[in-house]
Amino acid sequence: METKEILKQHIAKTATLTDEQFDYLFSHFxxxxxxxxxxxxSEGDKVDNEYFVISGCLKAxxxxxxxxxxxxxxxxxxxxxxxxxxxxxxxRATISIDCITDAEVLCLSNHDREKICSELHQAEHFFRWRxxxxxxxxxxxxxxFMNNDTKARYEELLSLYPQLYNLVPxxxxxxxxxxxxxxxxxxxxxxx
Amino acid sequence: METKEILKQHIAKTATLTDEQFDYLFSHFxxxxxxxxxxxxSEGDKVDNEYFVISGCLKAxxxxxxxxxxxxxxxxxxxxxxxxxxxxxxxRATISIDCITDAEVLCLSNHDREKICSELHQAEHFFRWRxxxxxxxxxxxxxxFMNNDTKARYEELLSLYPQLYNLVPxxxxxxxxxxxxxxxxxxxxxxx
DNA sequence: TGCCGAATGTGATGTACATCACGTAGGTAC
DNA sequence: GTACCTACGTGATGTACATCACATTCGGCA
Numbered sequence: 001m002e003t004k005e006i007l008k009q010h011i012a013k014t015a016t017l018t019d020e021q022f023d024y025l026f027s028h029f030x031x032x033x034x035x036x037x038x039x040x041x042s043e044g045d046k047v048d049n050e051y052f053v054i055s056g057c058l059k060a061x062x063x064x065x066x067x068x069x070x071x072x073x074x075x076x077x078x079x080x081x082x083x084x085x086x087x088x089x090x091x092r093a094t095i096s097i098d099c100i101t102d103a104e105v106l107c108l109s110n111h112d113r114e115k116i117c118s119e120l121h122q123a124e125h126f127f128r129w130r131x132x133x134x135x136x137x138x139x140x141x142x143x144x145f146m147n148n149d150t151k152a153r154y155e156e157l158l159s160l161y162p163q164l165y166n167l168v169p170x171x172x173x174x175x176x177x178x179x180x181x182x183x184x185x186x187x188x189x190x191x192x
Numbered sequence: 193m194e195t196k197e198i199l200k201q202h203i204a205k206t207a208t209l210t211d212e213q214f215d216y217l218f219s220h221f222x223x224x225x226x227x228x229x230x231x232x233x234s235e236g237d238k239v240d241n242e243y244f245v246i247s248g249c250l251k252a253x254x255x256x257x258x259x260x261x262x263x264x265x266x267x268x269x270x271x272x273x274x275x276x277x278x279x280x281x282x283x284r285a286t287i288s289i290d291c292i293t294d295a296e297v298l299c300l301s302n303h304d305r306e307k308i309c310s311e312l313h314q315a316e317h318f319f320r321w322r323x324x325x326x327x328x329x330x331x332x333x334x335x336x337f338m339n340n341d342t343k344a345r346y347e348e349l350l351s352l353y354p355q356l357y358n359l360v361p362x363x364x365x366x367x368x369x370x371x372x373x374x375x376x377x378x379x380x381x382x383x384x
Numbered sequence: 385t386g387c388c389g390a391a392t393g394t395g396a397t398g399t400a401c402a403t404c405a406c407g408t409a410g411g412t413a414c
Numbered sequence: 415g416t417a418c419c420t421a422c423g424t425g426a427t428g429t430a431c432a433t434c435a436c437a438t439t440c441g442g443c444a
C-alpha cells in the first residue's frame with residue numbers, strides 16, 4: 001500500500017476528514033528512510049519531530065548510568081514514536097530512538113501538529129484518541145510490571161507481537177521486559 | 193475557592209474558553225461528595241463517568257487474584273480519575289476506585305465528554321493535553337519502575353507528594369510502590 | 385574461505401525482595 | 415473497661431533475580 005494510504009486509513013479509524021483536509025494534513029508529513037542501526041533521536045538532542053512508522057521496526061530506549069538499557073517501546077508499522085516528554089516540554093531528549101531494521105517513517109514536527117490541531121477540529125480529535133490509546137497501553141504495561149513475573153510478561157509480549165520473536169535479538173526483548181539477558185535465556189530453556 | 197472556579201482555572205491553563213463556553217461545559221459536571229472509605233468504582237461495574245477531584249484523596253487500584261492490591265494512582269485535588277480502559281472501551285471495570293479521605297469530586301459522563309469535545313474545539317484541545325500529561329506521567333513511572341530500586345522510588349514519591357506521608361497509611365504507599373508493607377517498613381527504619 | 389564481533393547459553397555466587405509468623409500500639413464499638 | 419480491628423514493626427527463611435565469568439555459535443564481511 002502506498003505510504004499516504006497507510007496514514008489515511010490509520011486516521012480514518014478515529015477521525016472523519018474530507019480528502020482535501022487529509023491532503024492538507026498529509027502535506028505536513030515528511031517521508032524519511034533509515035537503515036538498520038541508524039539513530040533517529042539521541043539522548044541530549046533537541047527534539048522537533050514525532051514519527052509515524054510505515055515499515056520496519058524502531059526502538060525507543062533509555063540508558064541508565066551509561067550502562068543499562070531499558071526499552072520503552074518497539075515501534076512497528078502504524079505506530080507513532082518520539083521522545084514525547086522532550087517534544088511537548090521543549091526539553092532535551094532523555095530517551096533515544098534507533099532502527100532495529102531498515103525503516104520508513106513519516107515525520108511530523110511538533111509545530112505542525114499543533115498548527116494542524118488548531119486548524120482542524122477533527123485532527124485534534126484524532127490526536128486526542130491516539131494519545132489516549134498510548135496512555136491506556138502504558139498503564140496496562142505498568143500493571144503488568146507490578147502484577148506479573150518475568151515469564152508471564154515474556155509470554156504476554158510474544159502473544160501480542162509474535163513477529164518480535166524473529167525480528168529482534170533476545171537481549172532487546174530482555175531490555176523491554178526489564179530483566180537481564182541471562183535471566184531471559186534461562187527462562188525459555190528451563191521449561192518447554 | 194469555589195468548586196466551579198477550581199475547574200475553570202484548571203482548564204484555563206491549557207485551553208481558552210469564553211465564560212459562556214465554560215458555563216456550558218460546567219453544566220455537564222455533577223458535584224458529588226464521598227465519605228472516607230466509600231467506593232466510587234468497583235471491579236465489574238459498568239463505568240460511565242470520570243471524576244475531577246476538588247478535595248480529598250482517592251485511590252485507583254487493581255486487585256490480583258483477590259489477594260494483592262496495586263495502586264495505580266493517588267488522585268488528589270485537580271487530578272482526574274476513572275477506569276479509563278473501561279470508560280473508553282465500554283467494558284466492565286477491572287480497576288476499583290475508593291476514597292482514602294472524605295472527598296468532593298465533579299462527575300463527567302463519557303457521553304457528555306465526547307459531546308462537549310465535538311461541540312467545542314477548545315474542549316477537545318483541553319482533553320488532548322490532559323491525556324497527554326497522563327501518558328507522560330505513566331511512562332515516567334514505568335521507567336522509574338525499571339530503573340530504580342524501591343528506596344529510590346519511595347523517596348521520589350515523597351519528594352513529589354510530601355503530603356502523602358501523613359495522609360495515607362504506609363501499606364498503601366507500599367501498594368503504590370509495588371512492594372510488600374514489610375519491605376517498606378524495613379526500608380525507612382534501616383537508615384537515617 | 386577464514387576471521388571477528390555480536391548474540392546467546394550456562395554455571396557460581398550474592399542480594400533484594402516476598403512470605404510467614406508473631407508481637408505491639410492505638411482507635412473505635414459495645 | 416473489655417474486645418476487637420487496623421496499622422505497623424521485626425525476625426527467619428525461601429526465591430527470583432542480577433552479576434560475573436567464560437564458553438559457544440552465528441552472521442557479515444575482508
